[in-house]
Amino acid sequence: MDRFEWCDGSFQSSEKLLFKIQSGVKLYDGDNVTNFVNGGLTLTNYRILWQSEVSSREYISLQLQLVVFIEKESSGWGRSGKIVVHLIEPSSRKGQTNKGPVQHSPFSFVKFTFKNGGEIDFYTQLNSAIEKREWEQKLLLGKSERKLRTGIVGIERQIQEKQKETDKSISAAFKDLSKLMDMAKDMVSLSKTIAQKIQDQKGEISEDETIRFKSYLLSLGVSDPVTKDTHGTGDDYHKELAKELANLMEKPIEEAGGIMPLSDIYCRVNRARGLELLSPEDLVNACKVMEILKLPVKLHIFDSGVMVLKLSSQDDSILAQSASVLVEEKESLTSDELSRILGTSVVLAKERLLSAEKSGFICRDDSVEGLRFYKNRFLKEMS
Template sequence: MTSMNCSFQDRRLILHHSLVKSTEKHHKSMFSRGGKIIVRLEPAPPNNVGPQRTSQFNYIRFVFRNGGEEEFHKKYEEALKRKTWQRSSSGSSSGGSRTSQGIQMRPVGIAGLEKRLAENHQRTHETISQAFEDMSRLMETARDMVSLSKSIAEKLRSRRGEITEDETIAFKSYLLSLGVSDPVTKSAYGSGAVYFEKLGEELCTVLLEPLKECGGMMALPEVYCRVNRARGLELLSPEDLLNACQALSRKPNSPMELHRFATGVIVLQLKTASVESMVEATAEFVKKNGSATASQLAANQGITVILAKERLLAAEEQAVLCRDDSTEGLKFYPNRFLIDV
């Protein structure tokens, strides 16, 4: 398409753009086979006679069966806005020179495939943009719910004598089921030692019961997922979580501490759950079953496979278990050299 002519691969249609009154774009629907563009025309001047002198129609309709109407309509509107015919010194000579230039063909082959891929990419981009707009509205609603929960929590504290303890506990359980909380943030406590100390106290509140349920030990990736799920929109970075756990370990009256296994795996554990008690419980399970793999121990104790393997390795390090590393995998047995002696 040039500034004054529209050209096609198998046929050539020459239309002076000065005759174009307006254009209309019609998207593809379930009843039509492709997008359409309708070009409304002014009456042709009497001294400009074409192959057919008169017609009962004052428009031209372009049908795009394989897509491309969006790009065509955009380029066509740009050509109309430039109004190149008004800047021409001689309409007939310039028109002849334009028609003698090379004809721009419809992209075929690799060029056509690239064009279709670009169109699909554009449509995908528009869909994703709309999805993120919906996500932004959802987050705004979630912030309103957090503000509402804080307001109600303040009222509960101010009316402690008027509301029964059972009602207070019930309301807090509803908030926890919704994942709504009042998390510790840097905007409230800064980014120093006080922030990590308060964050450590929050970790105790969130993780104390889950730690008791899973045997007193939890790997840091699982801690990260549980804490961020409980915090809602105020997500923690891995670095902040590690600093908070380290601050928690340094407190003398803290119920939790960090522990690093010999393999480098770091866990958060209850101070009451010592390594000796963990090794003893692991060895007892293996002795009762005759042998055990990491997956079997994980299923029995309700922990991750990585953490179960670390427990078995710790028991092996203290010589209460022996390993059998074969093609069937790594399996642990009671150390009969120690038992039978």
């Protein structure tokens, strides 16, 4: 029974009608009754078609090529005639499993019963159709036709082809990428040896340009980054990472005015590390242990939740005071204006102003024009 397929009842080209019974044909899956009772049976030179009487659009078909042989079962008293159709194993027709009403059947034969008679004619016609084996010619024809075929199957095939092609190009692209990775490793080692060579030859070649080139090379990246491979995944990793970060960032932070947001740090560090990228989480964790390790830079979290790295030597109140001095000079400042004066980010400028406000140096004017800070005349002129 699992060898039947749904179909629309229309004939294929070169398919010919051999025999037709209008009604009363019941289908058995092996010895079991199926839902396919009371239908018409059509025999063509390629297929057996069963059509439901209830809905004329419901057709199932059985390819004659699957039929091994057929036999008659004698019609006893009060029993309608039966024809047993033996079929070949389903393994020989892979790929068609989804198209039929029954997916699996333990039987290798089906039965047709003919309530309204006609089984004898059907039997002889079917036998001769099987002997003629006309579907073999059809298969030959079909092969030449296949490429021209349109419709849903054709579209599906085209899509499949396309998918195959993209698969190919993607894997090719990744091949290139892994090649690039290998190359990059070579490049790093090459730059290292060049740097080494230049260092060695320092005495001989003392031109400015070479020195500059050397400094470029040396600032190119972290030559030996702390990774999870080298330092495990636990506390040690974060401690080592913290040391590396402090080492790397102390100067840039100093240049930036003693304070730098963690987002900037993240970008700079990862640029320096090149291939061994850091996750934001590892970065934060490493920054958290900085204070314990007494490193020259440490993590500071503002009330607003903004995280920055700053020089350990720097005092908060000095920062706040410097901001308030600027506010007094300019009479009033927004965080935007202060950021431009100091050359820091707006976020940091705002944090400075807020901490200055907290210390009572300045006071705020919150209007539609934005948040503006003034010298705290309330405290300075009234007392």
